[in-house]
Amino acid sequence: MPEQKIRIIFTPKANLALSAIIEKFNLEEPPAVFLQKSREKKPSNLVAIDWLTKEFVLQNKTESDLANSLQKALAVNQQTAGQIAHEVISKVVPLLEKASEQDLTDSNFQSQLAEKIYGKPKVAEEEKESVIHAPAFLNVEDNAKLLNQEREVKPMQSAQPENISQKKVGNIEESGPKQKDKIPQKPLTPQKKSSGPDKYRESVE
Secondary structure, three states: OOOOOEEEEEOHHHHHHHHHHHHHOOOOOOHHHHHHHHHOOOOOHHHHHHHHHHHHHHOOOOHHHHHHHHHHHHOOOHHHHHHHHHHHHHHHHHHEEEEEHHHHOOHHHHHHHHHHHHOOOOOOHHHHHOOOOOOOOOOHHHHHHHHHHHHHHHHHHHOOOOOOOOOEEOOEEOOOOOOOOOOOOOOOOOOOOOOOOOOOOOOOO
16 A cells, blocks of 8 residues: 655644745845746745744654754854754644645545634634525515515605694594694773872863
8 A cells, every 4th residue: 555645734823934034134125136046946944943843843853953954045154053952843843733745635634623723713703794695485476575565665654744633533532733722812991080180180160
């Protein structure tokens, strides 16, 4: 039976850890250098560490072997290469996933691997509440009839006048504007004539 090929999968957390190591040791490269290495078919610092990390895991190499490979690929001194190797082994390797090529063709394995890496998908409560459960109609014609009925009923309900005079018919009271109560007026009382002499009338002798 042929030996199955094993693939090393960088999880999102592993990529973040690797990016932090590159930033820590000032291994970031400007776009011009990245393009120049691409034209010369040389790996960038990120790709070089990625390849050497996978090789370290698959071939069961030692930390010293990884440090020597990193020193050549990154053009750094031995001490810096040893520190990078230690960081990669302690922070990146534990976050990697292994899988055979045959397993990666299995949909169940792919689902389990995705759940392991990304976690179970969570349905937000807002999405649950926003789901509308439409009633099941027998056919399209029945659906159209019900919709037309709703459209006819709604205008009739909204077309009721607001001001209708109140009248009592039996026990039913119709709504309408209230009449203003009349303000009772006080009766006018005639003023009594004074019986005494008029002080403004001159006396005639």
